């Protein structure tokens with residue numbers, strides 16, 4: 186890399202992600218969320234990333250971040266974070282690093298790692314009270330390898346491994362509740378299309394210690410099959426339809442941070458995405474549409490705040 190590019194990188198605002206050359210798809214909702222999250226977290230951050238789309242952000246020895254980046258196997262990012270946190274603590278204890286030089290340890294993975302392959306390592310890290318922030322960008326499938334279904338895939342979505350006329354037969358795992366049941370310091374859902382809600386939650390997480398977990402729904406034009414320009418609108422529809430509740434857990438309580446009222450029909454969200462086209466063509470699958478709507482309605486009936 187030339188001296189000029191280095192200079193240009195040095196002169197950019199220090200909290201800004203250096204994203205101009207990233208090889209991500211246009212309209213990537215995961216990247217949008219990470220941009221916004223990094224703007225709040227700032228440069229004193231070390232990322233521990235499990236294999237997935239965001240791994241492409243780092244091309245050794247460069248990353249678009251000011252801080253450091255450790256690449257790990259899909260199952261082990263929280264274990265990597267433990268090693269980093271321990272090393273930082275030793276340096277602090279020995280006086281080889283001042284407290285203001287300390288780094289936030291941030292795990293960054295997709296849903297495949299967070300909901301499935303890496304869940305055991307996450308559970309262990311929360312149990313040990315590891316001081317870390319886990320950011321999951323949830324594009325509801327194994328995006329980097331061609332959008333196979335993951336445990337984050339919603340019911341009836343078509344994926345490259347659920348191509349039948351009724352899509353994925355399973356149901357999206359409730360990762361928020363699984364994490365909250367471990368009683369960590371903080372858990373929140375966010376989406377890049379609601380940047381103020383996201384920024385407030387990252388500020389909250391940044392001000393805390395202990396295990397803190399963020400799940401960002403990540404509209405994915407490539408895996409969800411829609412025009413990249415629609416990403417923000419699809420994100421807003423996920424919230425307005427009630428499909429993606431914005432909420433947080435702290436001190437044993439769950440609070441919704443945005444209650445969509447009135448909720449728009451879930452269909453408004455589904456019909457914008459090719460992965461649900463088979464619910465509308467060649468004929469409407471009324472039973473599936475009714476079931477998906479009924480599940481969302483049942484969720485919100487149980488919400489009192």
Ligand SMILES: Cc1ncc(C[n+]2csc(CCOP(=O)(O)OP(=O)(O)O)c2C)c(N)n1
Nearest residue numbers: 236237238259295296297298326327328329
């Ligand atoms: C144990 C293991 N199995 C499979 C892979 C191949 N692989 C690399 S990235 C990826 C997809 C990960 O999905 P997710 O965590 O949702 O991230 P995304 O690709 O959607 O960003 C897979 C299966 C791997 N690296 N390790």
Ligand code: SF4
Nearest residue numbers: 210213238328405407
């Ligand atoms: S496949 Fe989806 S999540 Fe991955 S880079 Fe492309 S838009 Fe982003």
Ligand SMILES: [Mg+2]
Nearest residue numbers: 295296326328
């Ligand atoms: Mg994924």
